[in-house]
Amino acid sequence: MKRIILFDGECLFCDYSVQFIIKRDIHAFYKFASLQSKIGKQIRRDYKIPENLDSLVLIEDQSYYIKSTAALRICRKLTGIWKLFYALIFIPTPIRNRIYDIVAKNRYKWFGKKGNCELPTPEVRGRFL
Numbered sequence: 001m002k003r004i005i006l007f008d009g010e011c012l013f014c015d016y017s018v019q020f021i022i023k024r025d026i027h028a029f030y031k032f033a034s035l036q037s038k039i040g041k042q043i044r045r046d047y048k049i050p051e052n053l054d055s056l057v058l059i060e061d062q063s064y065y066i067k068s069t070a071a072l073r074i075c076r077k078l079t080g081i082w083k084l085f086y087a088l089i090f091i092p093t094p095i096r097n098r099i100y101d102i103v104a105k106n107r108y109k110w111f112g113k114k115g116n117c118e119l120p121t122p123e124v125r126g127r128f129l
Contacts, residue, residue, distance in 0.1 A: 002031075004043060004129065005074065006057035009034025013103075013111035014056070022124055024078040033129040043129075055104065067104075068096035 005021065008014040018032055033040040035057070043049075047064045049057060058070035065073055068088075075085040088096065103110075 002059065003029050003077075004031045004033060004059040005070075006033055006035050006040050006043060006049075006059070008054070008056075008107075009036045009040075010113050011107050011111065012113065013107045016111070017056075021074060021078065022127065024080060024082055026079050027077070028127060029077045030074070031127055031129050037129075039129045055100075068100040069093065071100070072096075 005018070007018055021030060022032075033043060035041075035044070035054075043059065044051065044053075044057075047059060049064055053066065055066040056070045058065045058073055060073060064070075072086050072089045075082050077083070
């Protein structure tokens with residue numbers, strides 16, 4: 001099953017989140033691509049994901065999920081206590097997304113933008129598209 005996470009490649013918080021997922025995704029369920037990359041843009045076209053969408057995106061089961069739904073569905077496959085966060089999926093989406101949107105709107109102000117890219121190890125590099 002193909003599972004791809006599209007993330008904002010310029011956002012430090014998003015980069016930290018990807019590193020967090022990689023460390024807890026011991027079975028390597030997820031592949032990664034930045035929204036700004038050539039392959040990220042192609043995946044967006046393939047799945048008819050709106051170009052103006054500024055959100056974490058999870059591709060899974062031939063569908064895509066955004067915002068808090070994407071984040072919680074990602075948690076299901078992580079090791080440890082993190083998979084328990086999926087239980088929050090029962091909170092109505094508008095409430096979950098309101099919180100998500102506050103963080104997303106302020107992510108550059110609170111966490112900053114990346115100035116340069118850190119080269120991942122060869123094992124991790126294979127998980128990026």
